[in-house]
Amino acid sequence: DTGVSQDPRHKITKRGQNVTFRCDPISEHNRLYWYRQTLGQGPEFLTYFQNEAQLEKSRLLSDRFSAERPKGSFSTLEIQRTEQGDSAMYLCASSRTGDLTDTQYFGPGTRLTVL
Amino acid sequence: AQTVTQSQPEMSVQEAETVTLSCTYDTSESDYYLFWYKQPPSRQMILVIRQEAYKQQNATENRFSVNFQKAAKSFSLKISDSQLGDAAMYFCAYRGLYGGATNKLIFGTGTLLAVQP
Numbered sequence: 691d692t693g694v695s696q697d698p699r700h701k702i703t704k705r706g707q708n709v710t711f712r713c714d715p716i717s718e719h720n721r722l723y724w725y726r727q728t729l730g731q732g733p734e735f736l737t738y739f740q741n742e743a744q745l746e747k748s749r750l751l752s753d754r755f756s757a758e759r760p761k762g763s764f765s766t767l768e769i770q771r772t773e774q775g776d777s778a779m780y781l782c783a784s785s786r787t788g789d790l791t792d793t794q795y796f797g798p799g800t801r802l803t804v805l
Numbered sequence: 806a807q808t809v810t811q812s813q814p815e816m817s818v819q820e821a822e823t824v825t826l827s828c829t830y831d832t833s834e835s836d837y838y839l840f841w842y843k844q845p846p847s848r849q850m851i852l853v854i855r856q857e858a859y860k861q862q863n864a865t866e867n868r869f870s871v872n873f874q875k876a877a878k879s880f881s882l883k884i885s886d887s888q889l890g891d892a893a894m895y896f897c898a899y900r901g902l903y904g905g906a907t908n909k910l911i912f913g914t915g916t917l918l919a920v921q922p
Contacts, residue, residue: 796849796851
């Protein structure tokens with residue numbers, strides 16, 4: 691396993707700009723999750739894919755956020771018209787159906803700073 | 806809704822000593838999973854240990870063990886023979902078994918563990 695990878699690791703943008711993050715899950719994992727973590731807090735769930743289907747979106751995910759997983763492999767998370775409140779670490783995790791506990795493995799995260 | 810509470814924002818332990826991190830949770834479900842994750846500074850979150858609620862036996866992974874008290878909804882992590890590399894933020898997390906389509910993790914706010922040489 692090469693682990694979950696995320697790109698970029700850091701992103702600095704100006705308020706109002708659009709940003710896109712990418713997540714590549716562990717190769718045999720069919721489930722993919724996005725979380726957001728602000729300083730001093732635990733991660734909060736944003737959205738979840740099983741294969742290419744987006745099965746749940748948190749109320750934290752405003753209309754400015756969109757996530758895709760077009761071929762059931764990598765996923766992208768786009769934030770439009772960024773706001774300073776979007777500054778956070780965006781974590782991706784993956785897991786596999788059939789794993790008894792459905793353990794999620796996390797990537798290194800993308801740290802977003804909105805100026 | 807399920808919640809996870811970690812009441813110790815910071816803890817400190819001497820190298821080679823034992824430390825216990827506390828976690829309580831609230832749920833109306835009878836089957837679920839509990840996890841401890843470790844997040845070193847500027848590094849990614851890694852799984853430390855996991856516990857199935859239907860198992861009475863406490864999980865153990867080398868120097869890490871849990872004390873799972875289902876009736877009390879308590880899930881503490883014990884780190885034995887603490888090492889400098891154990892210094893990190895530790896998160897307790899809950900995942901329900903019958904939460905619908907999602908398998909989302911619900912995290913506590915974390916405990917920052919310092920290990921003193």
